[in-house]
Amino acid sequence: MKFAQLGATGLYVSRIALGAMSFGGAGTPPWNHVGGLDDVAAGTLVNTALDHGVNLIDTANVYADGESEEILGRVIKSRRDEVVLATKLSARMGPGPNDAGLSRYHVTNALDESLRRLGTDHVDLYQIHNFDPVTPIEETLRALDDAVRAGKVRYLGASNLAAWQLARALGKSDQLGLSRFVASQSYYSLAGRDIEAELVPLLTEEKVGLLVWSPLAGGFLSGKFDRTGVSDADARHTRTQFPPVDAESAYAIIDVLRKVAERHEATVAQTALAWVLAQPAVTSVIAGVKRLDQLTGNLAAVDLDLSTEDLAELDEVSRTPLRYPGWIQADQSWRHPAA
Template identity: 65%
Template sequence: MQYERLGATGAFVSRIALGTMTFGGAGTPPWNVLGALDEKAAGELVGLALDSGVNLIDTADMYAGGESEEILGRVLGARRRDVVLATKLFVRMGHGPNEVGLSRLWVTQALEDSLRRLRTDHIDLYQIHSFDPLTPVEETLGALDDAVRAGKIRYIGASNLAAWQMMKYLGAADLRGLSRFVSQQVYYSLAGRDIERELLPMAVDQGVGTLVWSPLAGGFLSGKVDRHGNTDAASRRAQSANPPVDLERGYDIVDALRVVAARHDVGVPRVALAWVLARRGVTSVIVGAKRPDQLTENLAAADLVLTDQDIEELDAVSALPVPYPDWGQGDPAARLP
């Protein structure tokens, strides 16, 4: 396993991280579609990941209504110290008016709830799950900073923010001397390259790490989907079209992936993951799995080195139209320092 600095910190995280959205939620949509793994199955995946050198594990309070955190807390046990443990808050977790969002009230309570479910006294990377337009950024940052100073959080990050929203938080933190977001967690795949326009250049410029979720586009790039309707009926993509994909463009991407995969004698998902790992500014790629063989295949992507020809072919078939003002400034990816 290879490791990368987490943003501008001195901490290192594995280039492939384990996502736990598949843990828990049996009988409860949408979690039953995503995995609904019990403690035994989750424990096998966690053990395999850790034994393979993975040290970053990501969850969220909302996953299976908190059950994902509970399962992860139980299966980690004595191996907690081997893990950079990441979780998130924002989404509604109860019926009360304040059990949602990023107010000081909810940040404080949500953190205590996650600590209890995860059976730990601190969170290594505590991330806001979205942008809260109702709460001043200074209020959220102040609450997070207090928790950092109290030793309950090591680092803070953000997920699913626009570049201007992230800059608003970073600016407020710098102005007031508060803890700064060290990472962003964002969707990125060959079928969804939107972050290259603003989010990725912003992150590189600001020393913010980029953690990628859904690098296989919700299973669309798993090799189980093609333009001829060959879709595994039990697959996640067959049951949930999220994240959205432009199908015709997506099928062209899958065709190109098959060519590159055959060239290396590997599976399609390994190539799709290797492409994301090769992108400038990407710190770690978060992969989920339902079975050990799926996780083993995904972990192998860290060792696959794509050739210049491979990357050129995949870049060409997946390229997005260049929007204004980028067409007046050139390719934003080429401007990365």
Template identity: 55%
Template sequence: MKYNLLGNTGVLVSEIGLGTMTFGGGDKWGLFGSLDEKEAGILVDRAMDAGVNFFDTANVYAEGRSEEILGKTLKGKRQHAIIATKVRGRMGPGPNELGLSRLHIIRQVEDSLKRLGTDYIDLYQIHNPDQLTDWEETLRVLDDLVRSGKIRYIGSSNMTGWNIMKTRGLSQLHGLHAFKSSQSYYSLAAREIEREIIPVLQDQKMGLIVWSPLAGGFLSGKYSRNDQGTNEDRHAKLSFPPVDKEKTFAILDVLRDIAEARETTIAQIALAWVLNRPVVTSVIVGAKRPEQLQDNLAASGILLNQAELARLDEVSRLPIEYPAWPFLAQDDSIVRKL
């Protein structure tokens, strides 16, 4: 297992992390998985045996049950784990049981600590921005929690590039702890963060934690033009994350060619592409079965050659958008291509 620095923190995290959205189940979250403590414990142990030290959860996953299960599976092994969880989502019916207010965050960090069975959280991430709360209030309460020792570092998730820069500026202006990482959706089927988010992270020396690197399983090798799943399939019930199927089938064609030549799986090549991106700190994989986890973990260490990377880049590249094309248009050959 390879380890990367989490931004400029000096903390090393495994390049593959274990996501726990499959832990706990329930009416809403059971679609992603319903692993109980015993089943989840097998995955956690397999992951740690392979060198994984980064575990990602959220207070909303299975209405808190995911945090509880993760905490129990890490009992006696807490010192070897980097735990990341999140706050923002609704945790009850009341009007103040969601968001990024001081009131909600303080309540939720205490609840997460109890569920996880720990006295500190390594990386506390905002799950999404909150349009109702001033950023300064959110950053100040997160700073207070870092100073109190209840959380070690703070991170963002699902934010735009300009919002990341705004929060970094506010933190610097007021002498507050700043976001050290961004957790963002990134895969061969979705490269939008390359436009603005990745340049911001590189400029600000922040880490990138990738969620859904297999596009919700669409890049796992399970799907093809001739086999798009059944009505009981997860993508049939909930298209999350959304996928441009025609473009993704073309990507799968290339992935299949490379996987067959290397005598490995499509999922491993799709994960390896993300892992080969220089800005990526850790890639979160989720699993329902030990063999699924083992296959994903085997992507660590796969180095794609330049020819393979070029093929995957060509089939998955983003269209050129304004304001990029006026600068490229100075080259007549590029104008003709546009």
């Protein structure tokens, strides 16, 4: 396994992380479509991942309505010290008016409930799962900082924030002397390169780590899909279109992925993961799997080094056109010759 520094911290995390969204929820839509794994199946994945050097495992309180955290807590109990444990909050966890969001009330309650379910006294990386348009960001940041000072949380992260939302949060943290977000967990794949426009430059400038969720675009880039149909009827993207994918554009990407994969005697999935890992801003990719063969296959991607030619071909077929003001700022003709 290879490791990378998480943002500007001294913490190192594995370049492949294990996602626990597939743990729990058997018989309960939509979680049964994601995985519905029990303790035994989840334990096999977790222990195999740890044995291969993975140290970052990510879940969320909302996954399978808390069952993912419960299962993960049980299966890592004997190996807790080997795990950089990450979870998330903000989604609705009950019927009450304060059972969702990022208020101090909900942050405090949600953290305590996650700690109980995970069977631990601290979370290594606690992440807000989305933007809360109601709660002032200062209230959220102060509540999270209190959790850090109390020893319940070691590092803070944010997920699914726009660049301006994350920039404002970082600015407020600096202004108020509060713990900063050290990582952004964001969707990024060859079929979804939106974050390159504004979020990636912000992360690079502010030295915030990038943890990538759904690097295979919900399985669409796994090698199971092409224009002729689906080779695996159990593939997740046949049941839930998340994240959304432009199929025609993705098929063109898959065509190139197959060509590059053949050069390296690798799989389409490994090649798609290797492309994400090759992007300079990326710290780690989160592999959400249901089966052991999927996990071991994904882990092999960390050793797949794509050539300059490979990367250029994949970039060409997947590149997102620059949006304003990106295209005008990319024009270098106006610059002073000495600049």
